[in-house]
Amino acid sequence: MRPVPRHEEEEKDDAGISTKLTLLRDPWSFKKQLKASDVDGSSRLLLAASFVHDHVLKEKGEEMVGQVKSRAGKKVPVWDADTSSKHQLTFGCWESTNGYVLKGSWKPQFVIRRRLVVGDEIGMFWDEREQMFYFKVLHKVA
Template identity: 40%
Template sequence: FHCETSDGETHLAKKRKLSLQGTKKNNVCNAVPAIVHVPLPVARRPRNWNCSTGLELFDDPWKIKKVLKQTDLGSNCNILIKRELAKDFIVPVLGGRQICENRDVRVPVWDLDTNSVHSLVFTIRPSNQSHVFKDTWIRDFVLRRNLKIGDEIGLLWDQYNGQFVFSVLRAYCCHQVRGDQH
């Protein structure tokens, strides 16, 4: 609390002034300063710093992820994309269902890991409505990158360059422990 004296000074200010005057003798300050107690505020109000303290995780850019299976690496020469992922992240950027359903759509694919551009064909098969990338998938990706069953790949759409971006997100390592053979 603060008490005002008759001359308008607060009690605390007057105490501080007297304390400082008492420590000076012959223009020499004593080494020990006077202790002044400052009262704590009665109520603490929360401060608004205009910033969020909530935790925000970054959005994973790899919207299309796939762990490769034998069918993706085999003689079919294509990679099957889940229908939901294709409808959400591929078909809209290639012009809609009418365009993709009636014809093959050639798309550039940039391999982020090797900094090389390739071309794949996206199609929706009319027989079973499966969504696939085909054409040079085996040559340009499976063989060139030595992809194996269990590797996880990712695809995303680069809207600024009008192309898909490909990356091997995780290479599958299968270590077999063999017994000692004598």
């Protein structure tokens, strides 16, 4: 029997119950490598329509869908998981392309504050219970 390296040992309490945490799935259902239009241009982050349809607006009432597709959009909280901070953005739909965006203070609250640049990879998911997006920088370019 080979010795188990320290990093592979499971911690167990007095009752023999493991405290090792194993994630069963990747929570970041939306991943994006940032483009120039996400960080340099207007203050908005373009979201994939498939992500929005499958993970955010799926089985939503007409009220929320109507707010998102309205000219004003819907104010939503966005939790930055890296800095444990909450920010308000507007979740909306661009009629010309039927694309979805997070806009408003995207640039100052995320691009500038987090020093995001072209090529950085971000992850997001929608928390149905909390009714907010969660955001994380998954990879920074060197």
